[in-house]
Amino acid sequence: MKSDMPTFWKAYKEIVVPHLISLNNYKNIHEVPKIVKITINCCVGSSGDIKVALEEAVKELALITGQQPVKTRAKKSISNFKLRKGQEIGCMVTLRGARMYEFLERFVWAALPRVRDFRGLPTRSFDSQGNYTIGIKDHTIFPEVDIENIKRNLGFDLTIVTTAKTKKEAIDLLSAMGFPFIGEKNKPLVLSA
Template identity: 90%
Template structure:
């Protein structure tokens, strides 16, 4: 019988949690940092044909994440960008649970190796609370995207929200899950299939 539990979630429970308890000396299993959610955010506000661009971006994000995006609106009017308050300018997707771990699998094992001239992820993109934000300039790094029917290139931000209290805890968590950070010497505990 085949298990439907994502490999990243299984590896987090069986390998990463014991490793982090031993490395950082946590006394309780609930102290170990974990990933809470992943948010993908795309803004098409500067496009000339914003309605068409927004529909294409929403379709591509749904294809990449497996979840329908929510459209976001402008909070205030900016005349230089021809934006009006309340106008739809982007879309976002929030992933949790198993779907989040499946997206992480595809992002770390399939998408990141397809980035041109990839040398690793920067560690300066962490905030003080242990959350990590990555900018993706080209969405064609994801294998789900059909490059031949592509009309425009879409860039978006990926924010990984963790329960880590410090930047070091967050780096330990994500690097042990296979994120290739620049300058991190530790071997990832979650290996590709």
């Protein structure tokens, strides 16, 4: 294995995979669920000064993820929100590979402990295919963000796409990776350095 491999990726291969094989009796290593990608989506469409807000959102999301976001456009016009079809209203980033595991490491070890009144992540946010979506209300939980230069709070949706076939498999995978779920008795296998 490479020495520059992210800690979460190394821990997944060396610790989490054997644990999941013994837990769910997989016959083949390729049956073990894994994280495929992370999508981070931010919308500033309801802001009055949308162009300035969008540029700030792109800058902050690039700082948090380490990757340049893509601007997203409105799919249809909504007159009540003063929205026109094709208008730029948000940005998104898709993380894969080493960058994805580095982001997960920072998210679980540095950002989640900084959430105010944090009691754990809800397990009801899984869909039927084993993907997990979390809503982040304030982007200042990430240590990369300089709080003194923030003009407005930025919220975004974070979706973790896995190869898990059921909700239980996805919960087992993410809780073994260190995600603190509400009511789960599983101890995380990946511990902070």
